[in-house]
Amino acid sequence: MTTMTSRIGFGTAPFRTRTWAEYGYLWLALLVAPFGLAYMLTTIALTAGLAVTVAGLWVGGGMVAGGRGWGALHRGLLRQTLRxxxxxxxxxxxxxxxxxxLGSLLGDSTGWRALLFLFVSFPVTVIGFVVSTVFVCTALGAITYPAWYRWLPPQQAGDGSWHRGASFGDWFVDTPDRIAVGVAAGILVLYLWPWVMRLFxxxxxxxxxxxxxxxxxxLRVAELRASRAGAVEGADARLRRIERDLHDGTQAxxxxxxxxxxxxxxxxxxGAPELASGLLDTAHASALETLAELREIARGIHPAALDSGLAVALRTLAARAPLPVTVDIAxxxxxxxxxxxxxxxxxxxxxxxxxNAAKHAAANAVAVRVERANGTLxxxxxxxxxxxxxxxxxGAGERTGLxxxxxxxxxxxxxxxxxxPAGGPTVVTVTLPTSTRP
Known part of the structure; x- marks a missing residue:
């Protein structure tokens, strides 16, 4: 989640766009909140009341899944108003x-979580709007008090004197000193308003x-689905490459x-044994080259060195590498x-x-470290x-390279x-489970 994180000073907070955007969000949220709460309560009531009928369960499940729409609405409000x-x-x-x-509808966790948001956000929205509105209206009223207090109806104090202005018991705000105190209090409340509202x-x-x-x-499930789809695509691409190599090279x-x-x-x-001998020599050489190609293709499918274990395979790989490679196996x-x-x-x-280190990184040496602990490699x-x-x-949807x-x-x-980092070194750390069984 990303939010509005710009620093707002105390002195400018009431006049910033962010402050009024937050107040506008409370207005919009207040308009939507009663309908959302009604939808949530209706969903619970229908699902519980119609649970004895199969058709009722489908209705309730559809409304649970419909909570996704409310979630999308509130995400949009948060994005558009509060960034x-x-x-x-x-x-x-x-x-x-x-x-x-039916089970996927009734068990839709995203829908249920959206319904829970409608429930718990309702009191927060109402209280936040009321408190924020009281703060801003009180502040603006106190600041502008000198301009309109003269039109208030006269009131009689306990000592029989008459006053025109706001009162707190027998304390009337109708003298210059008291009016100045009221304006100062209004300014203070105005500057406190953004921070109180921001809590909500x-x-x-x-x-x-x-x-x-x-x-x-x-997120983990989605990531695993994407990675497994990528693995399937990669395996398919490797099979097609092997098929192409066999068809275009070895078969020919x-x-x-x-x-x-x-x-x-x-x-x-x-009766031309000399010509036949030359052709047989050529065929023999071609057969040897074909065997070499088949070995390379087989090595691409499953390196023979892996038959003796990963340690032997990695040391063999290091010996054949185009640059010095040190292998440290715990x-x-x-x-x-x-x-x-x-x-x-x-x-x-x-x-x-x-x-990659040899072809793209212009490296002079590579160090490989292999460890195993707690069920991971x-x-x-x-x-x-x-x-x-x-x-x-x-750029074409395929996964290549890293x-x-x-x-x-x-x-x-x-x-x-x-x-x-630029300038190196490059360090790649890979952690694998030691078994592919759950």
């Missing part, structure tokens, strides 16, 4: 089937943040080898063995970060490059943290 930004809650997802659909608007902002925005659980080479063998067979039948990292999916993600994460990859790395997409790594890590409920 308070409250994140939108996740969209409503109706369950499939009759009973699941801040309370309404807090209630809005707590009840009208998404919960941490909802194998077709060429078959054609060369057929041609060599024809030369042998025609004792007990593979006791017991990590889940295969965790090992694969950890390996590819380190491999991608090492490649922690990877730290540090390079001495120029820094400035950021997580961005490719964004792809982050999506892959979060797909198994991991954490990805990047620290890369």
């Amino acid at each position: 308070t930004e409250i994140a939108e809650p996740p969209p409503f997802r109706r369950g499939r089937g009759f009973w699941r659909g 608007t801040m309370l309404l902002q807090i209630l809005g943040q707590a009840l009208l925005g998404p919960t941490r659980g909802a 080479r194998l077709v060429a080898v078959a054609m060369q063998v057929d041609e060599a067979r024809e030369h042998l039948a025609d 004792p007990g990292v593979e006791q017991p063995r990590l889940a295969p999916a965790v090992e694969s993600i950890a390996y590819y994460t380190v491999a991608e970060l090492v490649t 922690r990877l730290e990859v540090r390079d001495d490059g120029r820094g400035g790395a950021v997580v961005v997409g490719d 964004a792809g790594l982050m999506a892959r890590v979060r797909a198994i409920d991991g954490a990805f943290d990047l620290a890369s």
Whole structure:
């Protein structure tokens, strides 16, 4: 949530736009609050009264979900008048089937929280409006008192004297000294008014943040859904790339080898062994190149080094890296063995970060630290490059580079943290669960 945070001095508070915007918000909220409270009470009454009928439950569930509309209305009021930004809650997802659909309506936490806001904000809005209006009207009345007190009806004091002005018992405000005191009191109340009113608007902002925005659980669910969608998209892209490599490269080479063998067979039948031998040599070389390509593709699917564990795979990766890579693996990292999916993600994460350090960061060295504790695997990859790395997409909705790594890590409920100030160093910390089972 973001709010109006500009500093307002005591001397200028009554004349600032923010102050009058807050007072305008109380006016608007007061106009809406009775209808919101009536909707909330009607929802409770209908849901409880018609619970014995299935149709009644659908009506009540629809009204609970309708609370989302009231939440959107109040978020809009807070945003337009108080510049308070409250994140939108996740969209409503109706369950499939009759009973699941009914349960999703009646169990819509966003709708119930919006109804709760309508209930608890009503007294705060009414009291805040009344107190604020009393303060500002009293202040303005006292300040302008010298201009209109002469038109008040005359009143007789206890001693029989007559006075024209406001009175507090037998104390009449009709002398220059008393009028000056009243004006001073009005000015003081005017300057206190914004701060008293702000107590109520801040309370309404807090209630809005707590009840009208998404919960941490909802945000986490939405994040997991997005990361899992990204992981599915990434897996699909990798499968398509493998299919393309096999079709355009390996398959074409194998077709060429078959054609060369057929041609060599024809030369042998025609009595030209020299030509057949040359074709067979070419086919043999092509077959060896095809085997090498297949090994590279297989390594991209699952590195053979992972068969011996993550520690061996990372040390093998460091030995083949285009720049010096030191790997520090704490004792007990593979006791017991990590889940295969965790090992694969950890390996590819380190491999991608090492490649980025060499290609984009102009790094001279990379240090990898691997630790395991409390059911999590922690990877730290540090390079001495120029820094400035950021997580961005490719602009087409696909996750590439660091964004792809982050999506892959979060797909198994991991954490990805990047620290890369300009000038370096770049430090990426990845935390993964040691098992993908809940």
